[in-house]
Amino acid sequence: xxxxxxxAVLVKQVPDTSSVAGVNPDGTVDRARAKKxxxxxxxxxxxxxxxxxxxxxxxxxxxxxxxxxxxxxxxxALEYGADKGYLLTDKQLAASDTLSTAYALYNVIxxxxxxxxxxxxxxxxxxxxxQTGPQIAExxxxxxxxxxxxxxxxxxxxxxxxxIEGGKQWLDLPLPCLIxxxxxxxxxxxxxxxxxxxxxxxxxxxxSLSKMVFVVSLADIGADPNLTGLAGSPTVxxxxxxxxxxxxxxxxxxxxxxxxxVELLVNRLIENHCGIEELxx
Amino acid sequence: MNQxxxxxxxxxxxxxxxxxxxxxxxxxxxQLAGKLGVGVQAIIMGHNIGDIPQTLIHSGADEVFVxxxxxxxxxxxxxxxxxxxxxxxxxxxxxxxxxxxxxxxxRDLAPRIAAYFxxxxxxxxxxxxxxxxxxxxxxDPSKIxxxxxxxxxxxxxxxxxxxxxxxxxxxxxxxxxxxxGAMEPIQPDTSRSGNIVxxxxxxxxxxxxxxxxxxxxxxxxxxDLTKAKVIISGGFGLGGPEGFDIVRDLASVFKDSAxxxxxxxxxxxxxxxxxxxxxxxxxxxxxxxxxxxxxxxIQHRVGMGKSKTIIAINKDESAPxxxxxxxxxxxxxxxxxxxxxxxxxxxLASAGRG
Ligand SMILES: Cc1cc2nc3c(=O)[nH]c(=O)nc-3n(C[C@H](O)[C@H](O)[C@@H](O)COP(=O)(O)OP(=O)(O)OC[C@H]3O[C@@H](n4cnc5c(N)ncnc54)[C@H](O)[C@@H]3O)c2cc1C
Ligand SMILES: Cc1cc2nc3c(=O)[nH]c(=O)nc-3n(C[C@H](O)[C@H](O)[C@H](O)COP(=O)(O)OP(=O)(O)OC[C@H]3O[C@@H](n4cnc5c(N)ncnc54)[C@H](O)[C@@H]3O)c2cc1C
Numbered sequence: 001x002x003x004x005x006x007x008a009v010l011v012k013q014v015p016d017t018s019s020v021a022g023v024n025p026d027g028t029v030d031r032a033r034a035k036k037x038x039x040x041x042x043x044x045x046x047x048x049x050x051x052x053x054x055x056x057x058x059x060x061x062x063x064x065x066x067x068x069x070x071x072x073x074x075x076x077a078l079e080y081g082a083d084k085g086y087l088l089t090d091k092q093l094a095a096s097d098t099l100s101t102a103y104a105l106y107n108v109i110x111x112x113x114x115x116x117x118x119x120x121x122x123x124x125x126x127x128x129x130x131q132t133g134p135q136i137a138e139x140x141x142x143x144x145x146x147x148x149x150x151x152x153x154x155x156x157x158x159x160x161x162x163x164i165e166g167g168k169q170w171l172d173l174p175l176p177c178l179i180x181x182x183x184x185x186x187x188x189x190x191x192x193x194x195x196x197x198x199x200x201x202x203x204x205x206x207x208s209l210s211k212m213v214f215v216v217s218l219a220d221i222g223a224d225p226n227l228t229g230l231a232g233s234p235t236v237x238x239x240x241x242x243x244x245x246x247x248x249x250x251x252x253x254x255x256x257x258x259x260x261x262v263e264l265l266v267n268r269l270i271e272n273h274c275g276i277e278e279l280x281x
Numbered sequence: 282m283n284q285x286x287x288x289x290x291x292x293x294x295x296x297x298x299x300x301x302x303x304x305x306x307x308x309x310x311x312q313l314a315g316k317l318g319v320g321v322q323a324i325i326m327g328h329n330i331g332d333i334p335q336t337l338i339h340s341g342a343d344e345v346f347v348x349x350x351x352x353x354x355x356x357x358x359x360x361x362x363x364x365x366x367x368x369x370x371x372x373x374x375x376x377x378x379x380x381x382x383x384x385x386x387x388r389d390l391a392p393r394i395a396a397y398f399x400x401x402x403x404x405x406x407x408x409x410x411x412x413x414x415x416x417x418x419x420x421d422p423s424k425i426x427x428x429x430x431x432x433x434x435x436x437x438x439x440x441x442x443x444x445x446x447x448x449x450x451x452x453x454x455x456x457x458x459x460x461x462g463a464m465e466p467i468q469p470d471t472s473r474s475g476n477i478v479x480x481x482x483x484x485x486x487x488x489x490x491x492x493x494x495x496x497x498x499x500x501x502x503x504x505d506l507t508k509a510k511v512i513i514s515g516g517f518g519l520g521g522p523e524g525f526d527i528v529r530d531l532a533s534v535f536k537d538s539a540x541x542x543x544x545x546x547x548x549x550x551x552x553x554x555x556x557x558x559x560x561x562x563x564x565x566x567x568x569x570x571x572x573x574x575x576x577x578x579i580q581h582r583v584g585m586g587k588s589k590t591i592i593a594i595n596k597d598e599s600a601p602x603x604x605x606x607x608x609x610x611x612x613x614x615x616x617x618x619x620x621x622x623x624x625x626x627x628x629l630a631s632a633g634r635g
Contacts, residue, residue, distance in 0.1 A: 234401030254611035
């Protein structure tokens with residue numbers, strides 16, 4: 001492909017905490033039972049890649065690391081307009097922290113050959129660290145823009161804005177680079193009907209599908225298994241416990257008459273001794 | 282010599298203004314260092330940073346490494362990365378622990394440093410501690426054992442409503458970023474003394490791959506949001522700058538109140554940045570926080586989630602803010618707020634009678 005940019009978009013499958021399945025009443029997640037979805041932050045990354053592709057042309061390759069069912073989010077990305085997908089799946093990858101995840105994903109990117117831009121989400125809704133993107137950039141030895149909102153490319157140079165305390169900053173950098181896309185950037189559009197239709201067809205035509213979505217193991221991409229999974233992770237989650245007062249504890253007032261709801265609310269505040277009387281003047 | 286190495290803080294300045302997160306990190310570092318019986322080191326990078334190193338010593342550092350060069354006048358990932366790596370590699374001993382702020386700079390820089398040193402890092406901690414850890418899992422036999430003096434990095438996972446303790450005793454430095462407002466600074470003591478160590482950095486061509494074209498910052502007059510007992514905040518749901526009139530009006534019924542905003546309200550130019558609450562704004566913890574037309578994105582939540590009572594008014598029942606507010610009214614804020622104001626006045630009147 002001579003025209004346009006070759007882009008990799010990293011997408012992670014996470015538990016869908018907005019669904020009732022697998023979400024305990026206290027808001028904690030039962031990972032085995034939970035419904036799964038594409039990390040919502042990754043949709044902003046995919047959207048940026050789609051914008052670049054429609055402005056300048058190019059190819060979008062979505063990459064995910066996860067168990068076999070994670071292939072669903074690659075299919076979903078194709079419905080939005082991605083061109084190809086790679087799922088890295090391997091038993092050895094279990095219990096990876098961000099350092100070893102970054103190592104594994106770096107290897108997938110290397111395996112793809114030349115990539116102009118790597119897009120990641122800002123963070124995930126489960127691990128929620130925002131570390132994976134910069135750690136991949138470090139491995140690749142390329143510049144990065146984190147918290148990116150706007151992006152354009154002119155004469156092979158990238159102009160990108162990023163969110164900072166109290167404002168924003170415009171940066172100029174070369175390709176290749178890694179961009180983590182802020183959730184205050186543009187929301188993803190709708191799936192293209194034609195793509196959804198094509199995906200349906202592809203799912204029936206395994207042979208064509210196997211030329212677009214690839215499942216690879218660590219051995220396939222030549223990654224060192226000792227640097228992945230628990231063995232390659234310098235950290236472990238030592239202990240978890242419930243976050244107090246969170247998830248479903250909100251007392252909701254909704255009804256026909258706002259005046260009545262407001263009265264109920266204020267009465268409740270007084271009954272619950274929130275000290276509201278002392279705060280008023 | 283102590284077997285354990287020091288605790289090191291990556292201090293942060295913007296336009297030679299030392300950021301308050303640095304003092305909070307030093308406070309946390311002193312506590313950790315006290316438990317370990319070691320010292321506290323700090324690194325400050327920038328240009329013409331004046332007496333910042335002294336301030337760091339007064340606020341808890343025993344030794345401050347200073348890189349003061351024109352290339353560092355403005356933050357870029359790769360120049361600061363080079364400076365930090367240079368300092369860390371010049372140390373006779375690898376720090377036991379490195380702390381950094383979970384700011385847009387810290388979250389950009391620290392993960393790269395952790396990847397460079399191939400060490401573990403925990404994001405956005407709200408608590409830090411020292412303790413023992415026994416690793417039993419047989420998946421990787423080389424990790425099995427009992428470890429002492431481990432950094433306990435404790436962080437919330439909002440998506441899963443969990444708090445997690447992350448541990449990585451196998452490799453130093455054990456790194457963590459901490460949220461602003463989460464750690465307590467110590468009382469500055471001008472009689473504290475310490476070492477100031479200048480370090481010269483040799484940059485490489487590739488460190489200048491990213492250039493800053495323009496930085497737009499609104500550092501308007503300071504609004505003391507952090508001290509008010511009641512904060513009424515407005516967001517994009519206000520529809521325009523005049524929407525803040527209704528916010529101010531509701532604030533006026535309280536004795537000690539201030540007006541806050543989401544980032545979208547600030548970005549739209551409806552109110553100045555000094556009112557912004559959240560990850561890149563202020564961290565607040567008032568008795569009462571009322572959010573009007575704010576969806577409740579995670580970056581907003583980390584700035585106000587510890588408020589004692591949170592009331593949200595939003596017309597969208599599925600807005601994330603209702604997942605963590607204590608009380609919610611689903612409705613049009615322009616209808617609800619005037620009614621709420623009346624009801625508060627009534628409550629006060631009857632409290633006065635009783
Ligand atoms: C409660 C909890 C806390 C944790 N805390 C830490 C911690 O502090 N430090 C640590 O090192 N590990 C931590 N982990 C482990 C870590 O979260 C994940 O296992 C790691 O694989 C990905 O990190 P993340 O989810 O934080 O992703 P982030 O770094 O937040 O993700 C940023 C972006 O990287 C890309 N990405 C991330 N993972 C994948 C993937 N599997 N496939 C494709 N793209 C991906 C996506 O584009 C994503 O938007 C924690 C896990 C849990 C459950
Ligand atoms: C790096 C980074 C840092 C950030 N830092 C911050 C930060 O410090 N603080 C911060 O707040 N955000 C921050 N953000 C932005 C954050 O992600 C959200 O985009 C932002 O908080 C959304 O603002 P909002 O809730 O006002 O707007 P929206 O998300 O647009 O929400 C508006 C809400 O108003 C409701 N509404 C509309 N009309 C009415 C009506 N008439 N009556 C009642 N309700 C109505 C809607 O239902 C909606 O829920 C940051 C983002 C990034 C990437």
